[in-house]
Amino acid sequence: MRLPGGRTGLPALIAACVVAGVAAVPAQAVSGNVEVEAAAGDVFQNGDGPGGATDFNLVSGSTTIIDNIDPDTTHNVTAAKDTAFPVTLNGTDGKPLFSSGDVFPNNAAPIQGIQYLADGEHHFYCTIHPSSMQGTFQISGNDAVARPKITVAIKASKLGKVAGKGKLPVSVHAVTQSNGVTLTAKLGKKTLGSVKGLNLSAGSTRKLSVKLTGAGKSALKNKSKATVKLLGSVRFGSPASASKKLG
Numbered sequence: 518m519r520l521p522g523g524r525t526g527l528p529a530l531i532a533a534c535v536v537a538g539v540a541a542v543p544a545q546a547v548s549g550n551v552e553v554e555a556a557a558g559d560v561f562q563n564g565d566g567p568g569g570a571t572d573f574n575l576v577s578g579s580t581t582i583i584d585n586i587d588p589d590t591t592h593n594v595t596a597a598k599d600t601a602f603p604v605t606l607n608g609t610d611g612k613p614l615f616s617s618g619d620v621f622p623n624n625a626a627p628i629q630g631i632q633y634l635a636d637g638e639h640h641f642y643c644t645i646h647p648s649s650m651q652g653t654f655q656i657s658g659n660d661a662v663a664r665p666k667i668t669v670a671i672k673a674s675k676l677g678k679v680a681g682k683g684k685l686p687v688s689v690h691a692v693t694q695s696n697g698v699t700l701t702a703k704l705g706k707k708t709l710g711s712v713k714g715l716n717l718s719a720g721s722t723r724k725l726s727v728k729l730t731g732a733g734k735s736a737l738k739n740k741s742k743a744t745v746k747l748l749g750s751v752r753f754g755s756p757a758s759a760s761k762k763l764g
């Protein structure tokens with residue numbers, strides 16, 4: 518059976534989809550328990566408008582967003598050591614203790630890392646406008662999310678086998694939920710190979726192989742012994758490492 522207008526139905530649908538795909542870039546669907554507004558004039562505000570308080574009370578473990586309502590300027594929320602002369606406060610992974618990254622005009626984004634903060638005062642600033650954009654999170658409730666934590670191990674003993682196959686068997690264990698784990702195998706300062714973007718749930722262990730690069734294989738070739746190191750890193754958590762003498 519043929520529907521009325523059947524010939525034009527499909528092309529019309531495709532045309533509609535193409536138009537939607539080009540024109541309808543949806544507003545970012547971001548929600549959080551607490552919202553920090555970044556506004557024109559390079560200010561932070563809490564929704565009370567310009568001059569509003571820049572202290573934000575939140576329950577530990579809750580999600581937080583920055584809503585950049587400034588139509589012209591990019592802003593961010595980044596952990597600060599203090600609010601007098603703000604400089605970035607880094608965590609044990611060497612990156613900001615919490616951060617939204619840069620948020621374009623009329624966009625919103627989650628502020629990553631706040632869910633792990635202990636109760637107390639935590640200062641923040643916008644790294645683009647450090648003199649005018651500063652604020653403080655007052656966190657209470659003693660219910661922070663467990664910070665990512667991993668341990669790593671090398672599961673090989675025979676150097677010849679590792680060099681021959683070009684693979685280093687390893688394992689990574691997540692004590693707590695750990696996303697975006699990177700594993701890097703090293704010989705001295707030389708990188709032998711790496712694996713990125715592993716997501717592990719709390720209490721889980723993953724066995725895998727780190728594929729060696731061409732340079733990595735060459736570095737191990739014709740050696741009778743080598744002490745290989747495995748470095749594990751996870752955003753918002755401390756790095757982990759293991760080393761093993763292969764023979």
Ligand SMILES: [Cu+2]
Nearest residue numbers: 592643645646
């Ligand atoms: Cu700014």
